[in-house]
Amino acid sequence: EDQVTQSPEALRLQEGESSSLNCSYTVSGLRGLFWYRQDPGKGPEFLFTLYSAGEEKEKERLKATLTKKESFLHITAPKPEDSATYLCAVWEGTALIFGKGTTLSVSS
């Protein structure tokens, strides 16, 4: 049973076209939801941690939000350099459990 589900699997945007990525989770008693960015051929890099419903974090064109059942990664006016795979993960007490990721492509 999947604990972390990300959608869509792939997303193509034009430069400047804002959108959102979704991460839904089924872990009870959430102790942290994490967003990572992964470029091709590299390991994931940490972006945000969210702990409680209503929390928001921002970094440049990215904003992460959290509800009781899902998180959104909002991308405002994306640029080609935002193209990457975005991974969501939850902490289930022993290790991070990852979703399958959303691959974002931004064209100019």
Added chain:
Amino acid sequence: DVKVTQSSRYLVKRTGEKVFLECVQDMDHENMFWYRQDPGLGLRLIYFSYDVKMKEKGDIPEGYSVSREKKERFSLILESASTNQTSMYLCASSLGGPFGYTFGSGTRLTVV
């Protein structure tokens, strides 16, 4: 910044070979992890370790073993490599719990 170094970026091995993937971190982290990443399947946890000489099975430990003789080094061992172990292998370390989780650049292993 914490650095997690995986000894090889690319490896090609033959079926049946014993394969060692090495991972070293330089920040005195207690916890270390091995994941594999496959298209359509995402990152899956193979093994992790909370201390020297300690190991715990993750979600997909079959066909793998690990060794942690020193705090900074965590090795993944494929006792007899098979073609279904062709994958990207990612090592990570953390301060404790999910905090300060840092990944290496990965080793892309091909078993032929």
